[in-house]
Amino acid sequence: MTRVRLTTPLTDETAANLRIGQQVLINGVIYTGRDAAHKRLVELLDQGKELPVDLRGQIIYYVGPSPAPPGRVIGSAGPTTAGRMDAYAPRLIEIGLKGMIGKGARSEAVTEAMKKYGAVYFAAVGGAAALISKCIEQAEVVAYPDLGPEAIYKFTVKDFPAIVVNDAFGGDLYQEGRKIYAEE
Amino acid sequence: MPAIRTIDCSVIISEVARLCQEANYRLGEDVINSFKKSCETEVSQSGKEILNLLVENAGIAAAESIPMCQDTGVAVVFLELGQDVHIINGDLYEAVNQGVRKGYQEGFLRKSIVGHPLERVNTGDNTPAVIHTKIVPGEQLKITVAPKGGGSENMSALKMLKPAEGVEGVKKFVLDTVKNAGPNPCPPLIIGVGIGGTMEKCAMLAKEALLRPVGEPHPLPDIARLEQELLEKINKLGIGPSGLGGRTTALAVHIEIFGCHIASLPVAVNINCHAARHKSVVI
Numbered sequence: 001m002t003r004v005r006l007t008t009p010l011t012d013e014t015a016a017n018l019r020i021g022q023q024v025l026i027n028g029v030i031y032t033g034r035d036a037a038h039k040r041l042v043e044l045l046d047q048g049k050e051l052p053v054d055l056r057g058q059i060i061y062y063v064g065p066s067p068a069p070p071g072r073v074i075g076s077a078g079p080t081t082a083g084r085m086d087a088y089a090p091r092l093i094e095i096g097l098k099g100m101i102g103k104g105a106r107s108e109a110v111t112e113a114m115k116k117y118g119a120v121y122f123a124a125v126g127g128a129a130a131l132i133s134k135c136i137e138q139a140e141v142v143a144y145p146d147l148g149p150e151a152i153y154k155f156t157v158k159d160f161p162a163i164v165v166n167d168a169f170g171g172d173l174y175q176e177g178r179k180i181y182a183e184e
Numbered sequence: 185m186p187a188i189r190t191i192d193c194s195v196i197i198s199e200v201a202r203l204c205q206e207a208n209y210r211l212g213e214d215v216i217n218s219f220k221k222s223c224e225t226e227v228s229q230s231g232k233e234i235l236n237l238l239v240e241n242a243g244i245a246a247a248e249s250i251p252m253c254q255d256t257g258v259a260v261v262f263l264e265l266g267q268d269v270h271i272i273n274g275d276l277y278e279a280v281n282q283g284v285r286k287g288y289q290e291g292f293l294r295k296s297i298v299g300h301p302l303e304r305v306n307t308g309d310n311t312p313a314v315i316h317t318k319i320v321p322g323e324q325l326k327i328t329v330a331p332k333g334g335g336s337e338n339m340s341a342l343k344m345l346k347p348a349e350g351v352e353g354v355k356k357f358v359l360d361t362v363k364n365a366g367p368n369p370c371p372p373l374i375i376g377v378g379i380g381g382t383m384e385k386c387a388m389l390a391k392e393a394l395l396r397p398v399g400e401p402h403p404l405p406d407i408a409r410l411e412q413e414l415l416e417k418i419n420k421l422g423i424g425p426s427g428l429g430g431r432t433t434a435l436a437v438h439i440e441i442f443g444c445h446i447a448s449l450p451v452a453v454n455i456n457c458h459a460a461r462h463k464s465v466v467i
Contacts, residue, residue, distance in 0.1 A: 104368035126370035177429020182422030
């Protein structure tokens, strides 16, 4: 299958054109975030305050990178389990988050929000962290440095490989893939 | 009477630090060979591609001395301490923690530990390590460092079965646990299974089972057969590499057993992602 090149921020139209199984190469700025950062973002929304980053049209990559050794922009940086962010993700999708990159299954609340607001969930290959780090050209912490590996980084990525697992129409590649190869 | 041998804490610190880095940079040949072997039999195209990527990823990590996975884990440290060894110049467990601190700091490994499970503030140095000690005959100290990622640990489970549930109950619990884990723990997996003992002993058996070279069968033929049967059944679940569908959901099932109470049949399933990391030294 040909890989589609995407550039962030994503438009509604781009998100609407993606379907499960589509392999993509993501380019441009993406933000990182794990549980602790998500918790703070949602707390700010609850208080009616502005977020430290404008997430409209953006992609959040669920990752806690390892520290950058000398001469590198970042250490290893593969995806973490997305399900831990399920409690927070619908709120961010509601305010305009268009994409998420992680690994593992999402809750119904998240996929419903994705359908309602037109967002996409991509999987990167879990554990291929040394390889993935090669796609990250710039990295800077833009919020919550006190969280260490859980801080929000702004990554500039070039041809970051991912695959659409949940699209904006309720498709789920994990379920479909399993059905094809399950023998019992 | 055998002579008492002394081991200095400074040696333990430097060896633990080295093992933390080695384990995170260099995936065992047994795991890499298992990727290659599975690639030949995997029927899913995406599954094959992912297995090849994992071989490539392990190569980059080893060549460039960077962690194969960003989750460099909780440092699980197994000590097999000879009963004729005298540890000098410090506290053994403090030396292990000092080694973890040094290894994670100097090796640019991620610090993934919070000091209090509810307050959740990162300790900043990846301690405390989880240390398991066994006293054995002899005058040597064997140290094994097995960094364990959170994603696969989270999908692990333990159940106290009724003896009447028997081997069928054991199989069902293992399969249900892997099925429920789905794509989350980064398949292809190594499945450590403990059967027997008490609750905590059973969990330890499952953890220890992960240290065996990938695919090496249990010495008891009936247990080895059970390992094989479970592996075949798991690989029929269809989960596949990265959970995107395929026949390589697990690379191996390793079972360890222990005697147990007449009323009990404990089963523990400790799931390891494909970054099945452990490195040992004998001092």
